Amino acid sequence: MPGTAVEPLDLVGLQIPYHFRCPISLELMRDPITLCTGQTYDRSSIESWVATGNTTCPVTRVPITDFTFIPNHTLRRLIQDWCVANQAFGIQRIPTPKQPADPNLVRTLLGQASSVSNPFQSRLSALRRLKGLARDYEKNRCVISSLNAREILIDILFSDTVSGSSELNVEALAVLVMFQLCESECESIASDIDRVMYLAHMLFHSSIEVRINSASLVEIILSGTRSSELGAQVSNVDEIFEGVTDMLRNLNSYPRALKTGIRALFALCLVKQTRQKAVQAGAPETLIDRLADLDKCEAERALATIDLLCRIPSGCSAFASHALTVPLLVKTILKISDRATEYAAGALMSLCSESEECQRDAVNAGILTQLLLLVQSGCTERGKRKAQMLLKLLRDSWPEDSIGNSDDFGCNEIVPF
Numbered sequence: 342m343p344g345t346a347v348e349p350l351d352l353v354g355l356q357i358p359y360h361f362r363c364p365i366s367l368e369l370m371r372d373p374i375t376l377c378t379g380q381t382y383d384r385s386s387i388e389s390w391v392a393t394g395n396t397t398c399p400v401t402r403v404p405i406t407d408f409t410f411i412p413n414h415t416l417r418r419l420i421q422d423w424c425v426a427n428q429a430f431g432i433q434r435i436p437t438p439k440q441p442a443d444p445n446l447v448r449t450l451l452g453q454a455s456s457v458s459n460p461f462q463s464r465l466s467a468l469r470r471l472k473g474l475a476r477d478y479e480k481n482r483c484v485i486s487s488l489n490a491r492e493i494l495i496d497i498l499f500s501d502t503v504s505g506s507s508e509l510n511v512e513a514l515a516v517l518v519m520f521q522l523c524e525s526e527c528e529s530i531a532s533d534i535d536r537v538m539y540l541a542h543m544l545f546h547s548s549i550e551v552r553i554n555s556a557s558l559v560e561i562i563l564s565g566t567r568s569s570e571l572g573a574q575v576s577n578v579d580e581i582f583e584g585v586t587d588m589l590r591n592l593n594s595y596p597r598a599l600k601t602g603i604r605a606l607f608a609l610c611l612v613k614q615t616r617q618k619a620v621q622a623g624a625p626e627t628l629i630d631r632l633a634d635l636d637k638c639e640a641e642r643a644l645a646t647i648d649l650l651c652r653i654p655s656g657c658s659a660f661a662s663h664a665l666t667v668p669l670l671v672k673t674i675l676k677i678s679d680r681a682t683e684y685a686a687g688a689l690m691s692l693c694s695e696s697e698e699c700q701r702d703a704v705n706a707g708i709l710t711q712l713l714l715l716v717q718s719g720c721t722e723r724g725k726r727k728a729q730m731l732l733k734l735l736r737d738s739w740p741e742d743s744i745g746n747s748d749d750f751g752c753n754e755i756v757p758f
Contacts, residue, residue, distance in 0.1 A: 355430045361420050364400050365390060372438040373417050374410040378403045381413050384438070412440055441480040447471070448488055454513075455493045461509070468497070468512035475519045486520050495526060499536045511551055514543070518557040527565035530558075531575050544584025553598050556585050556605040563608035576615040582622040585609065590627045593634055600639050603631075607642045610649045617655055625650055625659035629666050632673075640677050644670075644684035651691035661692055667702040674711040679721050686715070686727035693734055700735055708735070 363370045363383035372384040378398040382390075387410065390399060397404050417437070424434040453459055453467035471490070474481040497513035530536045543555035559581060566572050575581065585605045592598035606624060610616050619625075628643050628650075635643055647670075650656030660666045670692075673685040689708070692699040708731070715728040 355427060355432070358423065360416075361423065369435070370416070370420060371435045373413040373420070375413045376405060376410065377407040378405065381416060384410060409444075412438075439478055439480075441478065442474045442484050444484055444488065447474070447481075447485050447490075450474075451485075451488060451490055451493050454497060465508055465512060468509065468516060472512060472516045475516055482519055485516075491517065491520050491522055491526055495529065499530075499533075499539060511546075511548070514551065514554045514558065518554045518561065522561055522565050524565055524567060527562045528568065528571055530562050531566050531568075531571040534574065537575050537578055538580075541578050541580035541584060544581065544588070549592060549595060549598065552584070552588055552592070553595070553601050556588060556598075556601045559585070560601070560605040560608045563605075563611070569612070572612045573614055576609045576612040576618070579618055579622070582606075582609060582615075582618045582624070586619070586622040586624050586627050589631055590623070593631055599631065599634060600636075603635065603639045603642050603646070607646045607649075610646050616650055616653050619646075619650060620653070620655045620659050625656060625666075626663055629660070629663050629669060632669055637677055637681075640673075641681045641684065644673065644677075644681050644688070648684040648687040648691070651688045654695075657691055657695050660688070661696050661699050667692060667699050668706040671703055671706040671708045671711055674708075674715055675718060675720070679724055682715065682720055683724045683727060686724060686731060690727060690731055690734065693731065704735065 357369050361369055363373075363386045364380065365382055365386035368383070370381075370383040373381050374384045374387065375381045376387070376398055378401050380398050380400045382399070387399075391405070391408065417435075421434055421437075424432045428434075450467040450471050454464050454471065456464070471485060475485055494513045494517040498510050498517060500510070501507070530540075540555055540559060544552055544559075546552050546555070559575065563572055563575060566575075585602055588598055589602040589606065592602070606619065606628075610619055610624075625647070628647055632640065632643055647660065651660055667689070670685045670689050674682050676682075689699075689703060693703055712728045712732050716725055716732070718725075
């Protein structure tokens with residue numbers, strides 16, 4: 342089997358014992374589990390088999406009536422001993438796999454957390470144990486999510502939106518943001534203005550972690566809601582823009598705050614009719630001030646947000662008034678990624694179309710060299726078209742002997758993340 346882990350073992354003349362191989366992959370099992378049919382497989386192989394819609398045992402073809410996978414500890418220890426015994430052949434001992442949380446334990450914790458008749462400390466302790474399990478292991482999150490946890494956590498989070506946040510609300514929020522919500526769950530929050538206002542309130546919480554988690558939930562809701570009306574209902578709340586922008590402005594020393602804040606602001610600015618609120622909250626100045634602090638992925642989002650806000654007059658004016666906007670955008674071209682280059686060029690198109698001062702700033706920042714390099718680079722066709730449009734727009738600003746004519750193309754898309 343070329344390209345698999347089996348080949349190098351066989352090449353050195355060492356045969357893997359038949360019962361140590363997974364019947365699906367034929368490779369050495371690393372985490373053997375046994376089905377209700379009595380057959381044993383490597384966990385990753387049988388999980389992939391089931392995930393593709395198969396409901397029968399691959400070997401026996403008997404229907405799988407119980408999808409609880411039982412770890413085969415005895416076989417795993419035998420495999421580990423075999424690996425140790427054959428270290429001379431370059432075989433490394435497989436690590437003992439971390440086992441997913443017991444579904445019965447998770448079910449009990451969810452029951453304790455959701456029962457209003459339980460003592461407060463008991464509910465709080467259950468939520469904290471769930472948070473620990475969710476943070477510890479991806480498979481734990483799969484187990485938790487499969488037991489209706491997201492709906493339970495949403496109910497706890499918004500159980501009392503009047504008296505302010507309690508530790509229960511805060512812990513429920515911390516667990517909830519570790520999951521991707523389905524559309525109906527996002528809509529259940531976005532359609533309830535009291536819940537939206539409560540989230541806006543949490544963006545100004547005294548705890549930095551709570552503020553970050555609130556911004557994360559805002560982004561999750563907006564990304565998961567197809568309805569433009571519901572998206573507008575969320576982004577129409579002034580306090581949400583103010584909270585997210587304030588987080589970017591004042592919590593820039595926290596990497597997670599920067600990452601989450603940029604993601605949330607981008608999601609908010611995708612709603613065209615409320616972009617003015619981002620400008621009023623001071624987002625343009627904050628984005629320019631934070632741009633150099635971002636990693637590649639978040640820098641792309643920040644530049645996409647700048648491009649979006651430059652499409653409205655107030656946003657264009659706000660960016661134009663910041664002395665670093667044009668030089669930073671020019672410097673960004675060809676420095677981060679093709680996507681970032683497209684967004685920077687798009688924002689520069691908007692700025693230079695509205696302001697001769699921006700045109701002069703761009704020329705002084707060396708945009709001619711950048712655009713000529715861009716046109717000749719392996720960048721996307723969309724990026725090259727934007728460069729050609731800028732070259733034509735700025736033609737009158739070049740020194741007389743620097744550039745000839747350029748073609749005009751139209752392109753102004755924002756590629757979704």
